[in-house]
Amino acid sequence: MLTMNDVLRARRVLARHLPPTPSWSYPLLDEVAGRRLVVKHENAQPTGAFKVRGALNLLACLDEPADGSTDEPVVTYSTGNHARAIAYAAREYGRRATVVMPAAAPELKVRAVEALGATVLRHGRNMADAEALAQTLPGRLVSPGDEPELIAGVATAYLELFERHPGLDTVVVPVGSGTGAAAACLVAAALVPGCRVIGVQSAAAPAAHDSWRAGECVHRDNRTRVDGLATGRGFAGPQAILRERLADFVLVADDAIDEARRLLAGRAGTQAEGAGAAALAAVLARPELMGSAVGVVVTGANATELELAR
Numbered sequence: 001m002l003t004m005n006d007v008l009r010a011r012r013v014l015a016r017h018l019p020p021t022p023s024w025s026y027p028l029l030d031e032v033a034g035r036r037l038v039v040k041h042e043n044a045q046p047t048g049a050f051k052v053r054g055a056l057n058l059l060a061c062l063d064e065p066a067d068g069s070t071d072e073p074v075v076t077y078s079t080g081n082h083a084r085a086i087a088y089a090a091r092e093y094g095r096r097a098t099v100v101m102p103a104a105a106p107e108l109k110v111r112a113v114e115a116l117g118a119t120v121l122r123h124g125r126n127m128a129d130a131e132a133l134a135q136t137l138p139g140r141l142v143s144p145g146d147e148p149e150l151i152a153g154v155a156t157a158y159l160e161l162f163e164r165h166p167g168l169d170t171v172v173v174p175v176g177s178g179t180g181a182a183a184a185c186l187v188a189a190a191l192v193p194g195c196r197v198i199g200v201q202s203a204a205a206p207a208a209h210d211s212w213r214a215g216e217c218v219h220r221d222n223r224t225r226v227d228g229l230a231t232g233r234g235f236a237g238p239q240a241i242l243r244e245r246l247a248d249f250v251l252v253a254d255d256a257i258d259e260a261r262r263l264l265a266g267r268a269g270t271q272a273e274g275a276g277a278a279a280l281a282a283v284l285a286r287p288e289l290m291g292s293a294v295g296v297v298v299t300g301a302n303a304t305e306l307e308l309a310r
């Protein structure tokens with residue numbers, strides 16, 4: 001059971017590695033949204049995404065291997081940002097990392113992971129294939145979703161957001177495995193209990209959304225082009241927290257996410273990848289669910305060249 005003590009401990013760990021990220025309002029964005037938005041810039045992280053918080057915390061908490069060596073690799077599977085986060089954290093802590101990425105993972109994301117010194121194995125059509133291979137590899141397998149230390153680490157983003165903006169009445173969080181939204185729920189419950197946490201996923205990959213609505217983890221087709229949100233199943237750990245505390249869950253079209261990326265670039269001068277723009281897309285698609293002061297977490301910057309061209 002995760003508590004705020006875990007989150008506060010994670011903040012102490014992260015303070016050695018990362019400064020807080022900024023959170024600002026942009027009048028031109030508020031104009032299109034019809035309310036005050038606070039944009040939390042997780043796209044300003046050194047890996048371009050919030051995931052680095054979880055990875056740094058998780059690797060700090062890993063037990064030394066039983067034989068006393070620090071040579072045991074950490075092994076994980078990911079479409080991109082989790083992979084890059086694990087690679088970054090492994091480099092910080094002097095550990096080896098092996099990452100299985102689906103064959104279709106964006107080239108730039110693969111190269112970014114390799115550039116941090118991790119070994120990348122490209123395998124399979126999707127995350128399920130990548131997971132199956134990762135399970136056979138030697139080392140400490142890190143699930144991209146079902147690891148409490150990942151949630152405690154990413155929760156530090158919400159500590160920063162709510163401490164700086166205690167008046168937020170809604171916060172919108174993009175969901176893939178659900179670690180970010182679960183983290184938001186945990187911190188909101190402790191610091192700003194009146195604030196509604198709303199999740200958003202692509203309508204073309206609704207596994208987490210449908211798992212939340214069904215009250216059990218389900219599998220769904222995954223046809224989104226938004227790779228940060230591209231998951232085919234619910235993850236039990238985050239879902240348990242979301243079930244207790246998430247106020248609502250919105251689905252948006254991939255085209256609406258692209259429009260939100262365009263608005264963030266033009267009106268806030270900031271680059272978001274698809275997943276990073278999903279929260280703004282949800283605000284624009286479902287204004288009736290939003291309050292008057294809304295936190296919009298731009299979770300990642302790492303758009304591919306193709307995405308940028310679009």
Ligand SMILES: Cc1ncc(COP(=O)(O)O)c(C=O)c1O
Binds near residue numbers: 174175177179228299
């Ligand atoms: C930029 C970005 N935003 C949001 C998400 C979804 O986060 P989570 O898997 O914690 O739900 C991801 C997942 O990789 C991501 O890369």
